[in-house]
């Protein structure tokens with residue numbers, strides 16, 4: 001091949017390669033744009049749906065479309081996952097403040113013998129009963145954790161995620177004591193709560209009277225010999241997990 005033909009061939013290849021790179025770039029940009037539009041719309045719809053709490057005076061938070069709200073909301077599944085750590089196929093579980101029952105249905109019921117899930121918000125309980133009617137070992141009940149008795153006298157695991165921030169300072173120790181009495185001797189309480197001052201930004205009228213991890217540990221230690229805490233991965237506020245075992249007898 002003459003030098004002129006070889007140079008021509010290289011030039012043609014270079015143009016072809018540049019063209020392909022340009023095309024790939026255009027395809028990537030177009031797909032990025034479409035994906036951004038669709039996910040923006042999904043986030044907006046998800047927020048609209050969730051904000052029904054205030055707008056339409058619903059008294060519960062429906063997590064059904066949280067997954068469309070983007071990665072910050074995906075982190076909420078950590079509470080369901082972490083609550084399962086102490087559950088076995090023999091466990092009898094109480095989920096306090098179950099709301100629309102999504103965690104009880106997807107995380108707890110498939111892993112244990114039986115789940116009682118309670119919430120004082122009757123519309124949320126009715127939705128849960130309708131949505132998860134086909135799950136045989138899951139029972140929803142409308143009940144106030146402060147005033148009403150638990151559905152059963154004994155539980156192996158009690159879950160109390162994002163609930164104590166709705167209780168008054170007087171109610172919190174009462175509820176922990178009730179849980180202490182309901183747990184088997186090797187039972188476990190696991191829960192999660194936002195800690196002030198971030199909790200002040202928490203929506204839906206929670207009061208969050210716990211303003212430090214130490215305060216939380218102090219209250220829990222009155223009912224349990226072993227209390228562990230660790231921070232949540234949630235990014236929108238400062239939240240703490242608590243895992244309590246060896247209920248005081």
Ligand SMILES: C[S@@+](CC[C@H](N)C(=O)[O-])C[C@H]1O[C@@H](n2cnc3c(N)ncnc32)[C@H](O)[C@@H]1O
Pocket residue numbers: 059060061063079096097098099100103118119120121124143144145146160161162163166167
């Ligand atoms: C933020 S939602 C948490 C729902 C779910 N546990 C979670 O982790 O996403 C708080 C729930 O606690 C319920 N709740 C608040 N005070 C309660 C009480 N005294 N008795 C029973 N449920 C209560 C509310 O109705 C609401 O459904």
